[in-house]
Each structure stands twice: as C-alpha cells, then as structure tokens.
Amino acid sequence: MADSTVVLRPPLIDGNKTFAQVTDDVCRGMEGKPTPLWWASFLTAFAVLLLGAAAVAYLVTTGIGTWGANRTVGWAFDITNFVFWIGIGHAGTLISAVLFLLRQRWRTSVNRAAEAMTLFAVMCAGLFPVIHLGRPWMAYWIFPYPNTRGPLWVNYRSPLVWDAFAISTYFTISLVFWYVGLIPDLATVRDRATEGLKKKLSGIFSLGWNGSTRTWSRYEVVYLLLAGLATPLVLSVHTIVSWDFATSVIPGWHTTIFPPYFVAGAIFSGLAMVLTLMLVARKTMRLEEYITIRHVEVMCKLIIATSGMVGLAYATEFVTALYSGNPYEQFAFLNRAFGPWGWAYGIMVSCNVIIPQLLWSKRIRTNIAIVFIISIFVNIGMWFERFVIIVTSLHRDYLPSSWADYRPTPIEIAILAGTFGLFFSCFLLFCRFLPVIAMAEVKGVLNEGREPAHGHGHAEAAGKRAGLPAPTGALEGARG
Amino acid sequence: MNRRMIVASFATEEDILGVTRAAHADGLKIVDVYAPYAVHGLDTAMGMKRSRLAWVCFAAGMIGAILKLWFEFWTAGVDWPVNVGGKPWNSLPAYVPVTFEVMVLSAGLVTVFVFLVISKLKPGKSPVLLAEGITNDTFVLAIEQEDATFDPVRVRKLLERFNVRSISERYGEEVS
DSSP: OGGGOOOOOOOSSSSOOOHHHHHHHHHHTTSSOOOHHHHHHHHHHHHHHHHHHHHHHHHHHHOGGGSSOOSSSOSOHHHHHHHHHHHHTTHHHIIIIIHHHTTOGGGGGTHHHHHHHHHHHHHHHHHHHHHHTSOGGGGGGGSOOOOSSSSOOOOTTOHHHHHHHHHHHHHHHHHHHHHHHHHHHHHHHHHHOOSHHHHHHHHHHTTTOOOBHHHHHHHHHHHHHHHHHHHHHHHHHHHHHHHHHHTSOOTTTOOTTHHHHHHHHHHHHHHHHHHHHHHHHHHHTTOTTTSOHHHHHHHHHHHHHHHHHHHHHHHHHHHHHHHSOOHHHHHHHHHHHHSTTHHHHHHHHIIIIIGGGGGGSHHHHTOHHHHHHHHHHHHHHHHHHHHIIIIIHHSSOSOGGGOOOOOOOHHHHHHHHHHHHHHHHHHHHHHHHSOSSOHHHHHHHSOTTSSOTTOOHHHHHHHTTTTOOOSSOSOGGGGO | OOOEEEEEEESSHHHHHHHHHHHHHTTOEEEEEEOSSOOTTHHHHTTOOOOOHHHHHHHHHHHHHHHHHHHHHIIIIIISOOOSTTOOSOOHHHHHHHHHHHHHHHHHHHHHHHHHHHTTOOTTOOOOOSSTTTTTTOEEEEEEOOTTTOOHHHHHHHHHHTTOOEEEEEESOOOO
C-alpha cells in the first residue's frame, strides 16, 4: 500500500482514543457520586463565598466608609479587583475565539473550561462597580430607559457608561458563545442519561439536537461568526476599561499606551489563571490525556509572549514619563517605583516580567509543579499591577498637603476573598454538572477515522510519545 | 409527510464522507447525514450550499449600530441635551464605543436566534434520532427511496463498499 500515504497531524489527544472513549472519559466526571475532594473544595469555596456575602451585606447596610479609600485615594481596592477579574475573564474568549480564527486546534481541549472561567470571572468583576455605587439597587440607572425623571438619559460621553455597555455585552456574548458550544455536548449527555432530572434538564437545554449535517453546517458558520464578533469585542472591553483611567487627567493614568497595555495584561493574567485551573483539573479529573504536556507548553509560550508585551509596556510608560518634560508625570512614575509603594512595584515587575522568563527553558515548561507555581506568581503579579496603577497614581497628587496613604480594611479583603469563593464555587459546580471538555470538538481533532484502513499500528506508536509533536505525519506504519 | 427511507450507519469519518459523496454523485436523494461532530466537507459532499447566515449577522449588526447611534444623538442632543464640560452636543467620537458594543450584541444575538429558528431547535423539543449513538460515535446516512428509479440492490452495494455497519428501513418520519 505504498500509494496510500496520507500526512496525518501529530495527535493532539494522547491514548489513541476512540469516539466512544472520549464520551466516556468526559462524562465520567459528571456521573456517579462526587468525590470527597470535590466536596471538600466546594464547601471551602462556598464558605469563603458566604464570608464575602456577609462583608457585602455589612458594606451595603453601613456604607462605603467601611473601606480604606479616602478623599485622595478615591479608587483603590474595589477598582483594582474589578480590573483584575475582568482581565482574567479575557483568556476564555481569547482561547475560544482568537485561537479558533487562527486555526489552533489544540484549543479544543481547554476552550470549554476557559470560557466557563471567563463567565465566572466577569460575574466577579461586575460585582465591584455595583457595590461601589453605595446604593447597588440603583445600578440599572446606568442603562438608558424611559424613566420618570425627565426622561433623563445617560451621558454617552462618559467612559463609565461605555464600561457598563462593554461588560454587559461581553458577558452576554460570552454566555451565548459558551452555550452554543455546549448544545451538541448536552445532546450527548441527554442520550447517555438514564435518571430523571438530568435527562430532563439536558433534554430541555440541548434543544432537540440530533446531529443533522444540515444543522452542523449552519452551526459551524454561526460559531465562526461568533468568534469573529468576539475577537474585536475582547479587545474593546479591556480598551474601554483602560479608558476609565486614560480619559482622566491624572499623571500615571493619562497615557495613550493604556489600551494595548491593558489588553496585553488582561490576556496575560487570564492565561495564567487558565493554566492554574487546567493543571488542577487535569490532575483531579484524570484528564491528562486530553490536556497534555503539549497543551501546557503551548500555554507557557503564550505566557512568555504576553509577559514580554507587558514588560515592554512597563518600560515604555516609564521612559515616556521621564522623557515627557512634565514634572508631575515624572514624579508619578518615580514615586511609583521608588516611593512608599515601591515594594508593590517590585512585586509587579518580578512576578510579571522576570519570573515568567524561566519558561523559556523546555525543562521548566514540562515540569507541571514549577509551571503551576509560576502561574500563581503571575496571578499575584497581575493583581499588584492594577493596584500599583490605581493607588500609586492617586496617593500623592498635585498638592502635597492632600497626600494620603491607603490601607485596605478587613471588609475590603473579605470582599476580595468572597469573589474568589464565588469564582471557585461556580467553577466546581461547572466541573461537576457540565462536560468540561468540548467532546464534539475533541472528536473532530482525533485521528480516528482519518487513517488508511490498513494502518492501525501507527497511531498507537504516535500516542506513546506522550504528546510530543511527531515530526511528520505519523504514518510510517501505514506504508507496509 | 410519508416517505420511505434507508438508514445506514457507519463507524468512521472516512466512510461517511465517501458514501455521502458516492450517493450524491449517484443521484440518490439524501435526506440528511448525521454525525457526532462537525465533519469537514460533509455538507458539500451532500450538496449543501453555503449558509447565508453571515448576511443575517451583517444586517443585524448594521441595523443595531445605526439605531444605537441615532438613539445616542437623539438622547444627548435632542431630547434632553446636557452640557458636559462644554462639549458639543454631537460628540460623535464619544459615541463610538457604545455603538460598537451594541453592534456586536445585536449581531451575535440575532445570528444565534435565526440559527435556532431555521434549524428548528427549541428548548424541550424531543429529538428525532435515526440511530443509537449519533451523539456518541455513529455516523448515519439517510436516503429517501424514490419510486421509479430506486434500485435497492444497487444502493445496498454502494453502502457496503464503505463498510456499512447496519442498514434499516424507516417509514413516514419527520426528520430534522
């Protein structure tokens, strides 16, 4: 059969899986009783969520005075957390939309969980501007609707209005994108389910999906269109978040570098969070054959790239400030790096620019434990980046008599912790009740069914290479 | 709708692509092909034209953007103009971000809604599955038996050329 040489891609999924095995492996986590580990994690996360809820209740009933923010540092912890979470929420759409448009087929193993993570992170982010209002029950005033006050409309020249539109659009489109991706998998769950409630719910939400190619064909077009819409959307959202700062006249905020700087930082932090969660999920849910070492490596390379962009932005804004000839601008940056919050600046630079450079080494990239630790460092560093940008630009303003310090109160810390509780509670529920890996997409990247009928030996051989890219199509076995 | 169908199931992507191409080339009337995932090229193999949903998306985005832009001008410049820092009533650049967001929102939501309507997908609809395991690992080709020209023996031979796993006949069912 010398003429039957076909070039196959190196396998993206290890273990030479069949279609039915993929279904079994992914659905296994949703069937049977949850493990004690799941219960322990969920109850911990939920307890932290309740702590945060109590702190928010105290905040709302008592007032914004329970925060450490003051007249000089008017924005601090709350907005830091908002930008932090919204940044984390960017990687999901990057992976599902941008990598889809770039034909990066490895994304199929991680896109579902990354999109879910996006939704939960945006939920956490949305909480902060709302509680910052002081009277959160009036949050809907940000949207223009016919009201009895005139009607008085919103000010479309305000970046805060842009922000509300951007984030609610982002959440809605991400949710739709995620759900559309889920429909075929929900049908698989429906057809496997035997018990009542699961069968019923998956039956309702799978919309009568029957695998028809007429539907699949349109579905692919819809998916492509949504990816095309979500890609500029993801760039616009963090651009608009950065405009919250850049359109002000505060030294340290009023710069044109902010939109690309914020977008790069958002993708960087989001990838780190995806990596953190993926490493935990592959271990605890036994998905090592789906989220292979090759996936981890690719994510690490993306982290190096975005870390470089973020580092370039740090250097650029510093040089621009020093070169500006504007003493206030120069002071803002010197104060940022060497003032009382210099240690926070140091954490930011070392976690975001220096530590990720370790990932250039293949030995480190393939060492799961070290990659996990680095991803945690990046998460910490990116939180500090937002803190540094917000607090150090404000705490020493034009008038030395109004300089002030800032300390977060326990209430603020409890609210931050509570959002982590919310995030992990949602993520654990997702892992338990929905397919964490997009089965219908993973089946599309398997080599099964694409091999010549006579060459059954080769795929096993390629699969045993532990996911390292086989140099050319692993087809030698078929030539015999 | 009362029609007779031949329902044949296959195990691999290669077989279903091959049999669909062959059946289409043979002039058989393909009711539909069912697959557990989106098989590339299967839609063209069964003679489907490219979907026009992209135009729906484009139109919805344009309409949403134009309406929103008009609304911004109307609220900020006509219905209740508010002087914000002496800026002009018609601050077009400042209206761009919200217009863009609304464009994306309307394009995305309308596209998905239209997709669900034309594909006849709706919450709680009970699916018509022609074979077991379509959402797991089975590929199914459904061919309509037309009266005069249909030759069951020849069709069976064609199916067997592509490692058919099972063949059954169905009557008068509403599919897709």
